[in-house]
Amino acid sequence: MTELTAVRTVDYHTGGEPFRIVDTRAAELPPVPGDTVAERCATAIGPGGSGTAPRRGELDDVRRLLVQEPRGHAGMYGGFVVSPDDDGAHLGVLFWHKDGYSTACGHGTMALGAWAVDTGLVAAPDHGDVQVRIDVPSGRVAATVHRDGGRTTGVTFRNVPARVAARKVPVATTLGLAEADIAHAGACYASVRARDLGLEVSRAALPDLVRAGREIRTALATHPGTWHPGGPLLSGVYGVILYEELPDTPFGPHQRNVTVFADGQIDRSPCGSGTSARLALLAQDGRLGAGEDLLHESVVGTVFTGRVLPSDGGEGEGEGEGGDGVVTEVTGTAYRTGEHLFTLAPHDALGPGFLL
Numbered sequence: 001m002t003e004l005t006a007v008r009t010v011d012y013h014t015g016g017e018p019f020r021i022v023d024t025r026a027a028e029l030p031p032v033p034g035d036t037v038a039e040r041c042a043t044a045i046g047p048g049g050s051g052t053a054p055r056r057g058e059l060d061d062v063r064r065l066l067v068q069e070p071r072g073h074a075g076m077y078g079g080f081v082v083s084p085d086d087d088g089a090h091l092g093v094l095f096w097h098k099d100g101y102s103t104a105c106g107h108g109t110m111a112l113g114a115w116a117v118d119t120g121l122v123a124a125p126d127h128g129d130v131q132v133r134i135d136v137p138s139g140r141v142a143a144t145v146h147r148d149g150g151r152t153t154g155v156t157f158r159n160v161p162a163r164v165a166a167r168k169v170p171v172a173t174t175l176g177l178a179e180a181d182i183a184h185a186g187a188c189y190a191s192v193r194a195r196d197l198g199l200e201v202s203r204a205a206l207p208d209l210v211r212a213g214r215e216i217r218t219a220l221a222t223h224p225g226t227w228h229p230g231g232p233l234l235s236g237v238y239g240v241i242l243y244e245e246l247p248d249t250p251f252g253p254h255q256r257n258v259t260v261f262a263d264g265q266i267d268r269s270p271c272g273s274g275t276s277a278r279l280a281l282l283a284q285d286g287r288l289g290a291g292e293d294l295l296h297e298s299v300v301g302t303v304f305t306g307r308v309l310p311s312d313g314g315e316g317e318g319e320g321e322g323g324d325g326v327v328t329e330v331t332g333t334a335y336r337t338g339e340h341l342f343t344l345a346p347h348d349a350l351g352p353g354f355l356l
Contacts, residue, residue, distance in 0.1 A: 007062055007342045009078070010115060014107035014155075014334040015269030015302035020066055020078030021115055029080075030058045036085045037092040041137035042233050044094060044101050061352060063096045068353030071342050074098050075265060079108050084135040090122055092135040098355055099262040103137040103234055104186025106272010106330055110155040113143025114334040117152060126150040138186035138234060154333050157272050158309075160186050161325030162280035166225030173197060173215040175208065180216060180240075182225040185276035185328070187238035189259070190220055194242045201244045201256045201299055206266065213240035213260025238262070241274050252292035253282055258299040269332070270296040270304040276328040283308045283326050296330075304332045 010021045024031070034040035044060065059080065067076040077097050084092040093112060095105040113132040117124040124130040124147055132143045139160040146154040162185035169180045169190075175197040180190040197212050199205050217237045220226055228234035239261035246254040255278065259271035267274070275296050282288045294306040309327045344352065 005343060005346075007065060009066065009340045009342065010119075011337045011340065012111035012114060012334050013268075013337050014110045014272070015298055015304060015332050016300045017107045017267055017269035017271075018075070018077055018337070019105075019108045019111035019334075020072070020076060021081060021112065022062065022066070022078065023081040024059070025081065025083065029062060032057075032059055032080075032082070032094065037082065037094065037135045038103075038137045038233060040082060040092075041094055041101055041103060044096075045233070065344060065352040066342060067096065067098045068355050070350075070353060072098075072353070074355050075268065077105070077108065079105070079112065081112070084133075085140075089133040089135045089140055090116060091132075095136065097262050097265055099265070101137075102187060102238060102262070104159070104238075104273040105136070106157045106159060106186075106275065107267070107269045107332070107334075108272075109134055109136065109141050109143050109157045110272060110330075110332055111334040113145045113155045113157075114152050114336070116143075117145045117147075118336065124152075136186065138230075141186070152334070154331055156329050156331040158327065158329050159273060159276040161327055162186075162276040163325035164280050164284050166223065169220065169223060169225065171216050171219045173212050173219070175199070175212055178216070180220060181281050182220070182223070182237075183277035183280045184228050184234065184325075185280060186273045187234070188226050188228065188236060189239045189241050189274050189277035190216055190226075190237050191241045191243060191278060191281060192216060194244050197242075199242065201242060201258050203299060206258070206299070209242050209258050210260050210264050210266065213242060213258075214264050216240045217260075239267070239271065239274055241271065241278065243278070246295075246297070249293075249295050252289075252294055253287055254295040254297075256297040256299070266299070268298060268300050269302055270298040272304065272330050272332070275304050275306045275330045279306045279308050279328045279330075280326050302332075304330050306330045 032040040243257035
């Protein structure tokens with residue numbers, strides 16, 4: 001970090017989950033080697049492949065500076081805007097969190113859609129919709145930005161196809177035995193019913209939910225259902241979704257969840273790509289009929305609405321997972337929270353900071 005003096009960011013929140021955007025092209029930050037976003041993500045993660053091993057490199061120093069205290073916090077999330085794979089997308093992104101990098105981020109995709117319109121990168125009407133196409137490590141996704149009266153009123157995230165990999169996998173935790181359903185939706189998610197562990201999805205239960213999420217992730221580390229045919233980059237449990245059923249709405253199922261990802265990080269939103277994973281499971285169970293939506297709540301009370309598209313609804317978007325799967329859309333809101341110029345004083349003994 002000795003040569004880095006300042007980093008400019010634009011911050012959003014989507015359903016309460018932060019997303020800190022750094023445009024590496026405008027800032028002239030050092031590029032990550034690789035011909036595609038997926039290759040750059042693999043390079044950033046490093047040979048360990050887990051995304052949590054120590055990393056080297058100037059751009060990763062920027063990540064640590066922005067996610068660690070005193071400039072960030074353990075719950076911070078963000079992305080480096082990079083060039084897309086080709087002219088079919090408006091931008092590419094490398095998603096990051098306190099422990100490293102991720103292959104998917106639905107809430108970040110929604111924030112990037114709003115940012116692309118706010119900055120004029122993608123022209124948008126005062127009334128109507130505009131689609132922002134984004135290359136992420138798991139493939140090409142889209143954020144449809146909804147506009148009314150000259151302002152953004154919501155964003156719909158179309159993910160890569162989501163597919164179910166395993167059902168009712170027994171997992172032992174210190175809170176008891178539970179069953180996990182595994183689905184891939186740009187990243188691998190394990191879904192567990194919270195009440196099977198004697199828990200409810202609430203703020204008061206967060207310490208136990210985080211402990212359970214960590215234990216479940218560890219228990220499933222070698223399960224074959226966590227392997228993705230696309231290779232190691234997309235394999236391994238990224239997030240554990242602890243959910244509870246709420247009374248159905250007239251439009252379909254209603255659930256509340258907390259997603260514990262990376263090394264015990266909590267998603268404040270209902271989790272965009274995690275919602276895609278839940279939709280794939282609900283579709284397989286026959287609980288989502290034509291035209292029905294999942295009302296998906298977070299632990300802080302924010303809501304995403306998700307749906308499974310007809311089999312011919314992809315139209316070229318949501319590519320990258322390969323093979324079978326369902327195409328999903330998740331709608332939420334994203335709001336700008338600030339613009340920042342972060343600096344590192346040359347004699348600051350804390351350097352890029354610390355995490356508690």
